[in-house]
C-alpha cells in the first residue's frame with residue numbers, strides 16, 4: 001500500500017497551480033451519456049476518480065481517450081448497456097450520477113446502489129424522487145435501482161434538501177424530457193453551474209443557473225462540442241491553508257475568488273488578509289495573529305463540508321477555542337483522532353468539534369480516512385518537525401492531482417513509499 005513519508009518543517013515557498021474541479025468534471029463526464037457525438041473536455045484533472053468514471057462510461061459503450069494529460073475526448077456512438085454495475089459504483093459514489101443521463105438517452109437505466117461510505121450513509125432517495133416525478137417507474141432489487149419510463153416528462157420537483165448529486169442527476173434526466181421541469185431548492189454549488197453551462201453550450205435550455213430554482217425546457221437534441229472545466233475551489237482552499245502556514249510564501253495560482261466566498265470570509269473573520277495579484281492569491285498574516293472562529297458547514301453558498309478538515313487543521317494551531325459544526329455528513333470527523341495523534345487538542349461532541357489551539361503539530365504516523373482529511377494530515381505533516389507517515393493515501397489520489405509533485409516544487413520533503421498492511 002502507498003503512503004507518504006513527509007519530513008516536515010522545511011519552509012515552503014513558490015506558486016502552486018490549481019487544476020480542474022473534480023466535482024465538476026465528474027458530472028460533466030456523466031453528461032456525455034446524454035447525446036451521441038464527440039466531446040472534447042479540457043482542464044480535466046488527472047485523478048483516480050476520473051479514471052473510475054471513465055471505466056463506467058466505457059462499460060456503457062462510450063470511448064474515452066486522453067488527448068493529453070488534462071484533455072479528454074469522449075465519443076458516444078450510442079449506449080451498449082444501460083447498466084452501471086456494483087463493482088465500479090461501490091468504488092465511487094459519484095458514479096450514481098450516470099443514472100439521470102442514461103435515462104435521458106435510453107429512458108431506462110439500471111444502476112447499483114452506491115453502498116456505504118466513510119463519511120456517512122449517503123442515501124439516494126432524493127435522486128429517485130426526482131426520476132419518479134419525471135415519469136419513471138422505479139424498482140429496487142438485489143442492490144440495483146431500475147428505472148424505466150415510456151417518456152420522460154417535465155415536472156415540478158422540490159428537493160427536501162439541496163443535494164448536489166440529486167440536483168445534477170435530475171438536471172441531466174430533464175434536459176431532453178418533454179416540456180418544462182422546475183427544480184426548486186436545488187443545490188447551488190459552482191460545479192452545478194459548470195454542469196449547466198456545459199449543457200447550455202450543447203443547446204440545452206436551462207434558466208436560473210446559480211440559483212435554487214432551475215428551470216429546464218426539454219429539447220429534442222443536443223450538439224456536443226468542446227468545454228473547459230472550472231478550477232477546483234476545494235484544492236485552492238486546501239493550498240490557501242498552506243499559504244497561511246508558510247506566511248504567504250506559498251502562492252495559490254488560478255483560484256476563482258467568487259467560488260470561495262464563504263471560505264475566504266471565514267479566514268478574514270479570523271484576521272487573515274487575503275492578497276491577490278493577477279491569478280495569484282496568498283495570505284501573509286502569521287498564524288499567531290489569527291483569532292479562533294466558529295464554522296458551520298452548509299450547502300453552497302455556506303461553508304463547504306469539503307473544506308472542513310482543512311480549516312480544522314488551521315484552527316488547531318490558532319490560539320484560543322474554535323468550534324466546527326458539521327451539518328452535511330454525520331460521520332465526517334474521522335480525521336480528529338488522527339490530528340490529535342499529531343499533537344492537536346480537538347474534542348468531539350456529536351456533530352460539533354471543539355478545537356483548542358496548540359503551538360505546533362507533532363510528527364506522527366497517521367492514516368487518511370477520506371480524501372480531504374488525508375490532505376489535511378499532509379498539511380499538518382509539512383509543518384511538524386520530523387518524520388510523518390500518512391497511510392491510506394489512495395483516498396488522496398482520488399481528488400488531489402499530482403499532490404507530491406506540486407509540494408516538492410515548493411521545497412517540501414514528501415515522497416511516496418510502500419508500507420505493509422491496509
Ligand code: UD1
Nearest residue numbers: 023094122123124125126127162163164165166306328329
Ligand atoms: C457532493 C460532492 C462532495 C461534497 C457534497 C456536499 C461530488 C462528486 N461530491 O457529494 O464532495 O462533500 O456534495 O457538498 O460532487 N442526501 C440524502 N438523500 C439523497 C442525496 C443526499 O439524504 O438522495 C444527503 C446525504 O446523505 C448528505 C447530504 O444529503 O448528508 C449531502 O449530500 P449531497 O449534496 O448529495 O452530496 P454528494 O452529491 O454525494
